[in-house]
Amino acid sequence: MGGRVDLVDLGSGSPEDGVSLCRPGWSAPLSPGFKLAHGTTTLAFRFRHGVIAAADTRSSCGSYVACPASCKVIPVHQHLLGTTSGTSADCATWYRVLQRELRLWELREGQLPSVASAAKLLSAMMSRYRGLDLCVATALCGWDRSGPMLFYVYSDGTRLQGNIFSVGSGSPYAYGVLDRGYRYDMSTQEAYALARCAVAHATHRDAYSGGSVDLFHVRESGWEHVSRSDACVLYMEFSGSAP
Structure with missing residues (x-):
């Protein structure tokens, strides 16, 4: 309209x-000059059974909820996902560019690139536009010949490899839960519970995060969308205040 x-x-x-x-x-x-505040909670961590990606579903625009049911985890190909934090238009545009470039890579080389190569490619492309107010922060979660891999990429070209990343205004609260409960040798159900708990607690404390909690799992066989759960219900369950 x-x-x-x-x-x-x-x-x-x-x-x-x-x-x-x-x-x-x-x-x-x-x-002129009026800027709206944005916020989100996204996280990803690597463990022995793959990579978990989770995010809330609230898209905020200042003090308003622009969309309560957005999807902040984007499939790149069958073994690679990316979380999105920042300006929605910038995130969507760069993921379309990345998908195109990886498809061209696959056609040229006859195989998909590694997660490290995909992260390096995205970092190099975005670094060319440094200083132009791009706002993209993503965790690339994938499985390649090296096993489960996780990289953080920012729009200024920053590229980091690690086991745990959380991005967005709710990330300090999510990190508190993740740092307390993370172990590389967790079972799959323990990993699911940890990711849901971290995002649910972040939505309770961060005004710009909320809605539901999307949970994805990247395995050797590919990624799957595990669940979408109401954040308020999860918080009550984990805090012991459920009726």
Whole structure:
């Protein structure tokens, strides 16, 4: 839906009242220099049975919930996923570019690149646009001939390999849960519980995270979407306050 947004006053009809309503289907330009706050909670960790990726589903725009059921874990190919944090348009654009480049690589080489190569390729492409206000922070989760692999890539070209990454405004809360419960030799069910618990607690503390918790698992056979669970229900279960 296009057009402009008409700000309808709910008081005396004067804009100075400061109370207004945006009619659905209309739009109004923002004043120059006005920036909206964004937030999210995404995480990924590597363990002996693969890589777990989890994220909340709330897309925020300032103090408003733009979408309560977005998907912040994006399939790249059958053995590679990426979490998305930052500006939605930037994340979507760069993942489309990465998917295209990896497809060309596969056609040229006859095989898919390693997770490290995919991370290096994404890092190199985005670093060319450093300083142009791109906002993309991602954890690439995959399985290749080296086993389960995990890389963090930022839009300034930063590329890091590790066992645990959490990105977004809720990441400090998620890291608290992950640092306490993470072990490389966890069972699959323990890993699922840890990821759900970390995101659920982050959504409880971080105003910009919420909705549901998406859980993905990358195995040697490929990735699978394990579940989407209500974040509030999970938090009550893990905190022992469920009725």
